[in-house]
Amino acid sequence: MVDTLLAAVLHFVPDSDEPLALVETYRDAVVPGSHLVVSHLTGSHDPGAMRILAQRYAETSDPIHPRETGWIEELFGDFEILPPGAAYLADWRPEPGQVGTDRDYHLLYGGVARKH
Numbered sequence: 001m002v003d004t005l006l007a008a009v010l011h012f013v014p015d016s017d018e019p020l021a022l023v024e025t026y027r028d029a030v031v032p033g034s035h036l037v038v039s040h041l042t043g044s045h046d047p048g049a050m051r052i053l054a055q056r057y058a059e060t061s062d063p064i065h066p067r068e069t070g071w072i073e074e075l076f077g078d079f080e081i082l083p084p085g086a087a088y089l090a091d092w093r094p095e096p097g098q099v100g101t102d103r104d105y106h107l108l109y110g111g112v113a114r115k116h
Helices: 019-029 047-058 069-074
Strands: 003-007 035-041 108-114
Touching: 003 019, 019 035, 069 108
Parallel strands: 003 035
Antiparallel strands: 035 108
16 A cells, blocks of 8 residues: 655646646556545635735745646546545544634645545
């Protein structure tokens, strides 16, 4: 079993480097029972906040490439997305009794999936 962690990585990979194909290569290389962990910046919930963040990163040597939540879900391919599913990370695993974050922080989206 292999666990592939792509946490806060792929939003630094431009479309010209084909991040979907890159992740597909990793998915194809691992054995059944392996896991894929992804977190990725998105502006799907708050485009204004993401635009500001992207502008700040555009001034650095490592610009970001935020993507829509549907695109991020495609990264899992035919792997089984484990509960609670693909979600905004702020809401993914709240503390017992807490519904989600008290803040409106929904810029990171991701999940954990397993290969069958």
